[in-house]
Amino acid sequence: MTGADGVVRRRVESGHHRLLATMVETVRVTRCAWRAPNAGNLYPADAVLSLPAVRHSAGLAKLAVIEAVRGSFDAAHAAITARCGQVIGKRQIEDQVVAAAVDVDAFYAACVPQPRTADDRCEPDPARARNGYGSVIAPAGQVIRAAFDQADSRDSVHARTWVVLVDGDPHQIRLLHTEAARRSVTINIVCDLIHVLEYCWRGARCLHAADDPAAEQCVAAWALGLLAGNIDQVIDDMNDRAAAVPTDRRGGLETTVRYLSRHRDYLRYDHALKQGWPIATGVVEGTARHLVGDRLEITGARWGLAGAEAILKLRAGDLQRRPGRVLDLSPRPRTTPRSPNPPPGEAHPHSLKRSDSMRVAHPLEVVDTATSGP
Incomplete structure (x- = not known):
């Protein structure tokens, strides 16, 4: 048996076992190990059975993420314990949340919306008509670039009018002008009324x-x-x-x-109203309060940046796609020997991934107003 590392393992040893926590109970899985000197064991049965690299099954991980997005980690742990018994701890729930969010950015990078013209008279799709991006880790410049990327994907030839609503922060306005100049696009900045x-x-x-x-x-x-x-x-x-x-x-x-x-220069509300532009960000502010405040500001909560970032992304998916359709988690195929711990700062190669049914609405939104026709 040759592993992905190129090492040939000629000796097979039976009786190796591992524990797998499921939504029913913790079970013991026994399988054979292919071995070689100075090389990690290879477990082909893990790939055949689609076993995760960690102890917790995909179904349990999905339940942990959904419960953690709804409320506190303590509440999530209590809900899972009441339903499944003592199968996962609070720290493991936090780890599952962080692991579940690792692919969100790549997912949206692949889901580039197709530009529409005024002649398109199809029914508007709320999930396609708007997209957002928010982060507690990324600097303001990165968030603004993400918004411009979305706008560029909808209007690559810059034929439409671009309107940007701000609260008046000078640093934010400078970043907007810099990004617009870099892309050679004209933007109309309006201060939130x-x-x-x-x-x-x-x-x-x-x-x-x-x-x-x-x-x-x-x-x-x-x-x-x-x-x-x-x-x-x-x-x-x-x-x-x-x-x-x-x-x-x-x-x-x-x-x-x-x-x-x-x-x-950004208070020309008379001109904005004549053009039909928005002049207030009430919808976005309300979304931000629900998305961030109702979860991250729970009394007594203490956050690390990685955990807060993961909750923000996953909670946004829950807000957009209704509870229960947020995640479709499935284990990735195992192609390398099982490693209990990934290198520091890297996701495990057998972590969980999301399906194409997931969409995200964040506080910073890019709204496509042409999806419903002229």
Whole structure:
């Protein structure tokens, strides 16, 4: 018997066994080992039986991932123990979650959406109409490049209008301009209206008490002015009002004026509304709160970066594809001798993989508005 390492193993030895934790109980699997001096054992029966490299079966690993995505690791462990008995520990559940997410990025890199034109009158597919990417590890530049990659795949000739919604972070805006220049594409940046209104409220509280109806009327007047494109008038009004209040109460108004002045080019809401562009990111913000806050901010939770990244990716798949259809885990064929531990920083060659039924919706979204026709 010749292994993938090229070593010929001429001696067979029976009676070798390993434990396999399943959704029913932990079973003992006995098989033969092909052996050679100074070489690891080879177990052909492992490949025939599709045994995973780790102790836990594919079905148990899938259950562990689904339960961990829904709630805390403690809750996942309790649910599995109540259903299957003591077959997996909390630390092993965490390991299964990290292993289950290793192929997500490669999966989406292979699922490049086909560009559509205004003449396409097919029914819109929500899973294809939008795609997102988010990470707690990758820097902002990498996330922005991923968004541009998605947009490029939908409009490779740059014939359509590209609109980017931001909250006004200068570093983020610089990265967007740099990436757009690198790809020779024109982008239209719009500051999120809800974020702008938060600054307006900060300024209004310098003039009125928090429960004063006049504060709401003040913010409403400024908002209508911004929506009408009267940015200069709004800034002048804020400056005039700031001059009439004591110096120690002007902080919020001065901050708001600086924000509006610095982002003047991205506050053309009158033009955006005429063009039918979005001016607020409420849907994305709501998705981010559900995707990240409801899971990663559980009271008492402590996270490592690898675990948080895996949960983020897998929870996004659960959000997009309904519970129970998130993962289709199957063991990879065994072509090398069984190794109990992979090299540091590498996934095990027999880890689990996802099927093509998995899709992900992340906080950062690229939305294709042409899928439903002109």
